[in-house]
Amino acid sequence: MSAYGMAHLENVDMGPQIVEYLERIDGTLRPFSGKFIVHGGRQDVVEGTSDGAFIVIEFPDREHLEGWYASDAYREILPLRAEHSDGLVIMADGVDADHKATDILG
Template sequence: MTHYAIANLRNVQLNDAIVEYLRRIDATLAPFDGHFIVHGGEPELIEGRWDGTLIVIEFPGYEQARGWYDSAAYREILPLRTGNSDGVAMLLAGVDRDHLATDVLN
């Protein structure tokens, strides 16, 4: 099942370290068939408040998502992001196209 790496980053310091992180992250995703599907941008808020920058990276499955996050290549650049931003990051399973809202009740 498709898995996503999701982050909501705040207080990103756009400095040399973040620029290096951005230049190197794509190469860490490629071996795990990961790709960005959301990478920042200004949301059109239709309800509530939002604080941060949303990033969503899609992977074919959990093994690829976890493998990417735990990989030596990503671990090498991770401090460039965590040392220059605040936020949360997570791995999350997607749902099938035939998923209904009521499926969570079962």
């Protein structure tokens, strides 16, 4: 089942460190079959407030997601983002194609 790395980033300082992070992150994703599903772009907040960017990266499963996040290659570039932006980072499992909202009830 797919797993997702998601981030909501605010106050991003688009300086040289963030540019380097962006130039290098794709190489860290490749060995773990990670791919961007959402990366900035147009977003319309229809409930609540947000001044940030929303990012979603899809992985084949939780093992690949956790492996990527813990990898030496990603750990090396992580400070480039973390020290130049504020935000929330989440790991979440996807659902099966036949999932219904009531499946979480029991």
